[in-house]
Amino acid sequence: MNANHLNLAEITTQVKVRMRDAYPAYPVTVQSSPDDMLVLCVRVFAVPENQIDEVQDFIFDLQDSLITKTEFVLLPMIKSIEVTRQYYPKHLLSEPSLTLLQTIELYLFEKVQQPSEWQHSQRDATCVIDYRMVPTKNDFNMHNITGGELTPVPKCKHAVSANDELAFAA
Amino acid sequence: MYFDCIHIGDVRSIRCNNITPETRTGKDGKSQDQYITLECPMRNKSDENWRVVSLCLQNGTLNAAANRLYYAVFQAVLGYAKAKQGYIYDPNVSAHSKMWQYVAADKGGYSYRRVFTKLMVLRKTADYEPETPTEKNIKSLMGDSGSMRQYFLKLAES
Numbered sequence: 001m002n003a004n005h006l007n008l009a010e011i012t013t014q015v016k017v018r019m020r021d022a023y024p025a026y027p028v029t030v031q032s033s034p035d036d037m038l039v040l041c042v043r044v045f046a047v048p049e050n051q052i053d054e055v056q057d058f059i060f061d062l063q064d065s066l067i068t069k070t071e072f073v074l075l076p077m078i079k080s081i082e083v084t085r086q087y088y089p090k091h092l093l094s095e096p097s098l099t100l101l102q103t104i105e106l107y108l109f110e111k112v113q114q115p116s117e118w119q120h121s122q123r124d125a126t127c128v129i130d131y132r133m134v135p136t137k138n139d140f141n142m143h144n145i146t147g148g149e150l151t152p153v154p155k156c157k158h159a160v161s162a163n164d165e166l167a168f169a170a
Numbered sequence: 171m172y173f174d175c176i177h178i179g180d181v182r183s184i185r186c187n188n189i190t191p192e193t194r195t196g197k198d199g200k201s202q203d204q205y206i207t208l209e210c211p212m213r214n215k216s217d218e219n220w221r222v223v224s225l226c227l228q229n230g231t232l233n234a235a236a237n238r239l240y241y242a243v244f245q246a247v248l249g250y251a252k253a254k255q256g257y258i259y260d261p262n263v264s265a266h267s268k269m270w271q272y273v274a275a276d277k278g279g280y281s282y283r284r285v286f287t288k289l290m291v292l293r294k295t296a297d298y299e300p301e302t303p304t305e306k307n308i309k310s311l312m313g314d315s316g317s318m319r320q321y322f323l324k325l326a327e328s
Contacts, residue, residue, distance in 0.1 A: 036266045
């Protein structure tokens, strides 16, 4: 049991690293299945339809090369952009974009002492940040922050279309 | 004629010749039909689930279709594991990953491991994920699933 637990941590890390190297644009989570600890669900989000088979094959290859001598099974659970948008909106943006959003939240909190909220647009892969109770009308409005087009790529430095008062993005 | 039913582990095999409706009677005079087709006890369950997949697809109940499709194949592999590998259920070890190991370890079944993995994904999605598997996805796995099911049922009964 302990050996499996240690292996689980190692394998989870390895899979995440390999996925990040091969597909840095796609958010990835690795978790044990709810009904089987030896089954690892590798969820890859916001994958365009024409990339789904390729990503799936990559995970199959990881199974054969990386963890072939263990009892673990990798399940490639590839989520299309549409499925991600509908059911996993927080994973619509790549990790750098999420980090950026968190930075913006912190910045706003420090600047205006008010919490901000953000949510994904229902229409496209943009993220709308609502800066509530801002000090002046023009300082902050509703700013759109793209998730790097529909294919999430680490373009977060270019993602802020807002006034460049938010010059913290680097 | 009397049918001699032999229990070997969890597999029932029968010795019978010239089966006709008239001969399907045991010592107690009751019908022996139940013994005639049950070479592998998991075959009936697998067959039943396989039929249900089609019904679910007709009804548009896609989560149920995905779930049953997986179990139709799972039970065929389970029948093989019990009959040929001496598999005994251990409540501390999930049978699902165990069956995957049997598939991957079998020389002829090795090529089916990706099919089985895809079926596991389908079942996980149907049972635990918020989204519903697509009809296209389920149907795309039907052909390989049917072949895999038959392969392991035959192995179990060989």
